Amino acid sequence: MRAKERGLRDGSGFTLLEVLLALMVFSIAVVALVEAINLSGLASSESRLEGRVQARLETLLLEATRLSQLGGTEFPPELVDTKVTEDGVAYHIQTVELELDNMDGERLTGLYAARVTATWRESMQTQTAEAETWFWPPLFAAER
Numbered sequence: 001m002r003a004k005e006r007g008l009r010d011g012s013g014f015t016l017l018e019v020l021l022a023l024m025v026f027s028i029a030v031v032a033l034v035e036a037i038n039l040s041g042l043a044s045s046e047s048r049l050e051g052r053v054q055a056r057l058e059t060l061l062l063e064a065t066r067l068s069q070l071g072g073t074e075f076p077p078e079l080v081d082t083k084v085t086e087d088g089v090a091y092h093i094q095t096v097e098l099e100l101d102n103m104d105g106e107r108l109t110g111l112y113a114a115r116v117t118a119t120w121r122e123s124m125q126t127q128t129a130e131a132e133t134w135f136w137p138p139l140f141a142a143e144r
Contacts, residue, residue: 091116098134
């Protein structure tokens with residue numbers, strides 16, 4: 001009988017302290033894994049939102065450069081300063097006439113700049129993105 005008692009106490013089993021330590025290490029690993037998966041999901045959704053914003057910026061910029069032809073107005077185009085809000089993102093669209101001189105000091109007329117700025121809240125911070133181009137409206141005029 002003493003051999004059996006000695007067999008139980010010779011270290012062949014786990015103590016309560018060892019089991020608790022193993023559970024603690026396992027719990028820490030699981031929490032770290034869940035946090036990594038959560039951060040990966042957040043980064044993915046933020047990346048998709050930024051991709052949608054960039055695509056919409058390009059579309060609005062394209063529309064702003066061709067606004068005079070699409071709206072049926074004559075040259076020179078109407079200058080635009082509008083705001084659009086879609087899916088929690090505010091877009092500010094502006095077109096302005098450029099005042100540029102060539103190398104001879106002569107004024108270049110009929111050039112315009114179009115700028116679209118997007119503003120949205122993400123991760124408790126305000127994010128912005130911008131797209132800009134110059135254009136010459138007669139380039140996009142439909143042939144008559």
